[in-house]
Amino acid sequence: MANMGEMESNMSSAQEKNPSSTTALHELPPNDEARPAVFSSTVQEILFVAVATMAIAMSSLLTGSVTVLTSQVQTDLGMTTAELTWLAGSSSLACGSFLLCFGRLADLFGRKTLFLGSLIFYAVFALGAGFSQKPLQLDVLNGVMGLMSAASIPPAQGMLANLYPRPSKRKNRVFACFSAGNPLGFVFGTIFSGIATQLFNWRASFFLLAIIYVVVVAVAIWVVPTDHGAKEPLSLLALKKFDVVGTILTIAGIGMFSGALSLGSDAPSGWKTPYVLVLLILGALFIIGFVFWERWYEYPLVPMFIWRDRDFSLVITILLLGFLAFPIMTFWISLFLQELRHYSALMVAVHLLPMAIGGILVNIVAGLIMHRVSNTLLMTIGATAYTGAFLLMGLQHSSSSYWAFIFPGLLLAVVGADFQFCVANMYVMSALPDDQQSIAGGILQTVTKLCVTIGMGISTAIFDAVEAGGPTSHGYFAGDAIAPYSATLLYCAGISAISIPLCAFLRIGRQGHGGNDKARAAVGKRSSWCGRRRTKQEVIEDEPMGSKV
Known part of the structure; x- marks a missing residue:
């Protein structure tokens, strides 16, 4: 048993020095530092x-x-x-x-x-x-x-x-x-x-x-x-x-919400302008709807x-x-x-x-x-x-x-x-x-x-x-x-x-x-x-x- 333990110890040491020698016995982990095989250089x-x-x-x-x-x-x-x-x-x-x-x-x-x-x-x-x-x-x-x-x-x-x-x-x-x-x-x-x-x-x-x-x-x-991954027909x-529903909700929600933020400062009545408020509210509702839909959809x-x-x-x-x-x-x-x-x-x-x-x-x-x-x-x-x-x-x-x-x-x-x-x-x-x-x-x-x-x-x-x-007349600026x-x-x-x-x-x-x-x-x-x-x-x-x- 002692000889067996010594032999296993020697094999382990040899494997550490020359990992390639163990390929036949064990599957080696991939070399993560190597260049991906798809690239020729x-x-x-x-x-x-x-x-x-x-x-x-x-x-x-x-x-x-x-x-x-x-x-x-x-x-x-x-x-x-x-x-x-x-x-x-x-x-x-x-x-x-x-x-x-x-x-x-x-x-x-x-x-x-x-x-x-x-x-x-x-x-x-x-x-x-x-x-x-x-x-x-x-x-x-x-x-x-x-x-x-x-x-x-x-x-x-x-x-x-x-x-x-x-x-x-x-x-x-x-x-x-x-x-x-x-x-x-x-x-x-x-x-x-x-x-x-x-x-x-x-x-x-x-x-x-x-x-x-x-x-x-x-x-x-x-x-x-x-592409090597599986593609859907x-x-x-x-x-x-x-x-499709989630896509429509996210495009409409983000688009309307972002559009309202972009338009707000230059609108005729600023943030109180009706179309800015409508876009802002609708955008927020679509985004909330998107979250609920994603929690439910398969x-x-x-x-x-x-x-x-x-x-x-x-x-x-x-x-x-x-x-x-x-x-x-x-x-x-x-x-x-x-x-x-x-x-x-x-x-x-x-x-x-x-x-x-x-x-x-x-x-x-x-x-x-x-x-x-x-x-x-x-x-x-x-x-x-x-x-x-x-x-x-x-x-x-x-x-x-x-x-x-x-x-x-x-x-x-x-x-x-x-x-x-x-x-x-x-x-x-x-x-x-x-x-x-x-x-x-x-x-x-x-x-x-x-x-x-x-x-x-x-x-x-x-x-x-x-x-x-x-311009202010007092203060730091x-x-x-x-x-x-x-x-x-x-x-x-x-x-x-x-x-x-x-x-x-x-x-x-x-x-x-x-x-x-x-x-x-x-x-x-x-x-x-x-x-x-x-x-x-x-x-x-x-x-x-x-x-x-």
């Missing part, structure tokens, strides 16, 4: 991740581009304030309304075709926007471009999640890069648009977007792998699984079980509070630099450049440390950085130094955005099974897009109220025209500060190391009943899995 893999990142950047690139050319477009096309508001909001409205719909389409009928088609038509409509001669034409084309961005994000995120299904350092790096597309897209949009507008005119900004995405399409045709069952568009996970709900809430402020801060800082400091579009882009550089560096750091550091700590750092950034910029005066207030504020803001989005992206993708990864991405992106619309509505109301009161801008930034600081104490209730450890097998098993268990109503016994068995709200 690391170059192809890198290009695919870059293409996916450009997909998530589509909407924010457009929003950033529009931000710095509003003044020139208004003069050239004679746009009213309302038409200018829709220029900035139509793409986000269309994107936010249709994300869940396209997420379900991608999961059911395949991701590659939808992904490539959305990229192609985005480039086509960007070219058309550059030739627009009327305000309505430009507004509509911006909305259609937002629709195309909604069609590209869920399949891109779904493909990434399927190619990197298990926690690993490689997956962390990939999703850190992918996550960077959302916050950095806005920043690079302002930079590219500023340069193009300064050198040529506002039309060149849309032509540049078209050129960029023609190149992206050419690369995507080569690097995007073929067109049938009544597929239509049932698509959840094949829900958004599986309601995910909200029972306390950490999932907290992560989404914390991210929501951050995105009620981050894009809003960027918009008002850009407007402040144009209106009060009279910077050209190019100079605005240059002064926002630290966000782009800092964002790239922060995402690299996030990809390297997510498997080493508690992700709860990263979310807390992000919430604190957000609050500090907005508070710093909100307390400046018109004559304050850029280097003392705006520069450090921009750097802190991207720390908050990138840390929180990276952590949320990884966690949300692990909350749903492999065949629902596109809808998981749709949930996350819908939250962020809806937050931009809500945040813009709230901040615009604050700006208008402070501006209507005229006495006689300073920056007061309404500062009010919007202090709103951002207040809303983001709420997320700091919420981080104390998070229980997210490290993501991307080998210790997440238990969590993956829980997801696998839930996936067995996802898409159908559970039995009473399954509900009872599921109670210990994760914490409840």
Whole structure:
């Protein structure tokens, strides 16, 4: 027996030194750090991740581009304030309304075709926007471009999640890069648009977007792998699984609610205007109806079980509070630099450049440390950085130094955005099974897009109220025209500060190391009943899995 024990010990030691020698005896776990087999080279893999990142950047690139050319477009096309508001909001409205719909389409009928088609038509409509001669034409084309961005994000995120299904350092790096597309897209949009507008005119900004995405399409045709997952044939069952009622409710609800928020500040009687109130109430009712429908329907568009996970709900809430402020801060800082400091579009882009550089560096750091550091700590750092950034910029005066207030504020803001989005992206993708990864991405992106619309509505109301009161003769901002801008930034600081104490209730450890097998098993268990109503016994068995709200 002693000899047998010694022999087993020697075999174990040999296996540790040369794992390949045990292949005949045991099935080895997959090498999570290896390149996915569908890619023939690391170059192809890198290009695919870059293409996916450009997909998530589509909407924010457009929003950033529009931000710095509003003044020139208004003069050239004679746009009213309302038409200018829709220029900035139509793409986000269309994107936010249709994300869940396209997420379900991608999961059911395949991701590659939808992904490539959305990229192609985005480039086509960007070219058309550059030739627009009327305000309505430009507004509509911006909305259609937002629709195309909604069609590209869920399949891109779904493909990434399927190619990197298990926690690993490689997956962390990939999703850190992918996550960077959302916050950095806005920043690079302002930079590219500023340069193009300064050198040529506002039309060149849309032509540049078209050129960029023609190149992206050419690369995507080569690097995007073929769908290997099961696809639903067109049938009544597929239509049932698509959840037509849920899709209509979410599009109508988010569309009406977001539209009311976009229209409220510029309506004839403000928020008291009848059509604004009707849209707001109907939108809220449709969203409430959507929640009740999803709890009852056999094949829900958004599986309601995910909200029972306390950490999932907290992560989404914390991210929501951050995105009620981050894009809003960027918009008002850009407007402040144009209106009060009279910077050209190019100079605005240059002064926002630290966000782009800092964002790239922060995402690299996030990809390297997510498997080493508690992700709860990263979310807390992000919430604190957000609050500090907005508070710093909100307390400046018109004559304050850029280097003392705006520069450090921009750097802190991207720390908050990138840390929180990276952590949320990884966690949300692990909350749903492999065949629902596109809808998981749709949930996350819908939250962020809806937050931009809500945040813009709230901040615009604050700006208008402070501006209507005229310059104050006493207090911190006495006689300073920056007061309404500062009010919007202090709103951002207040809303983001709420997320700091919420981080104390998070229980997210490290993501991307080998210790997440238990969590993956829980997801696998839930996936067995996802898409159908559970039995009473399954509900009872599921109670210990994760914490409840």
